[in-house]
Amino acid sequence: MINFKRTDHINVCVATEDLEAARAFYTNVLGLKSIQRPDHIFDTPGYWFLIGDIELHIGVETPVGFTFRHTAFEVDDLATVRNHLEASGITICEEPVIAGRDRFTFLDPFGNRMELLEYKT
16 A cells, blocks of 8 residues: 655646746746756756645656646635736636635636635635
8 A cells, every 4th residue: 555645746737838837827927946856867947835844846858738637736815816816817717616725716917727725614
């Protein structure tokens, strides 16, 4: 049996020409902290960020269009986060209700689908 301990990192991709815009989006709109990426082990450019205690890796790849694949992050004060994203021009997508949590998804400007959620207490 595998004893999983935690998520270490997730990876999302953007088109090569969108990489710098993605860095700006994840830094300025989402407020993520950039961390050092070991560029010497990669053939393509990219950036790494921290989200809580996991890493978000952004790499380059030919876009694949809309997909149901996504990441999901728990946040504090989902309503405030939603207002911030909408004020930044991000379109919020309503999702089916799951008991015990509020949630929504959005596409980053590069087509990566992300879910944000807050557990109800």
